[in-house]
Ligand code: BJW
């Protein structure tokens with residue numbers, strides 16, 4: 001890595017990363033919660049970032065059963081745009097590092113709020129996609145759920161079984177999470193020694209309560225995010241940076257040479 005590389009953490013972040021790495025080495029139960037920030041490094045816009053808008057609509061105005069009843073074509077247009085975007089992108093180093101963590105830890109569970117399917121594409125298997133998956137559709141009449149990877153999906157799409165209107169099999173505002181996903185997530189949060197919270201603003205419930213739940217049950221909670229969040233003050237360690245740089249460093253430190261360069265820079269800059 002080059003001198004001045006912004007992917008290198010400063011000395012404080014480096015010390016925190018080392019502490020988490022040490023804890024992970026001896027941990028038997030680890031849970032991870034991810035949000036849109038982990039896929040931002042793959043080129044997928046976050047929900048609440050500057051580029052989260054689509055045609056001047058905020059996600060909150062489109063991701064609800066009311067919005068779909070009012071204007072299903074508009075909502076499907078939004079999903080078509082996102083399906084096209086996601087299909088053109090790939091998981092990044094952070095997604096792959098979590099696959100490796102799953103391999104190393106006895107009792108591992110990954111809870112993702114993301115619907116892009118990148119964790120599964122990368123190879124994660126012990127996971128709950130608590131807000132659903134953008135490649136699954138559900139019939140609003142017969143309830144049948146199936147995979148659909150058409151791009152673009154014809155507007156309006158209908159069910160091959162009953163001709164009912166299809167909707168994305170995604171959890172919208174005001175809708176409940178699947179009880180099995182919630183149960184599995186809560187069990188993993190209560191049982192973990194370490195919870196890693198990666199790239200989520202921590203404002204959407206119930207996921208926003210997962211950090212506090214794990215902490216109440218004795219977990220060491222670590223937040224990895226580009227910016228501080230409302231949860232940063234509540235966690236044991238908050239580390240700022242890009243997920244694609246930080247998450248791989250939870251498994252192994254960056255090459256020694258880059259440390260020298262970084263400390264050189266630190267001492268040069270005082
Ligand atoms: C980087 C980075 C980089 C950037 N590296 N980091 C209790 C209190 C108040 C309200 C409620 C409550 N319980 C339920 C509610 C209502 C509601 C809710 O939470 N509202 C809040 C907004 C106040 N919740 C619900 O309705 C949920 N249902 C439910 O609880 O049912 C029971 C119930 C219903 C009603 C009342 C009471 C109980 C369902 C929530 C479903 C949310 N679904 C969405 C849309 C899916 C649509 C789709 O994807 O197609 O899921 S909302 C949207 O937000 C999406 C995301 O998964 C979710 C979370 O967003 P996330 O991932 O955190 O993204 P961002 O953009 O917010 O943040 C990105 C972060 O990454 C930032 O922090 C950046 O800094 C960081 N970042 N680049 C690292 N490179």
Ligand code: ZN
Pocket residue numbers: 139140141142143144159160161162163164
């Ligand atoms: Zn049907």
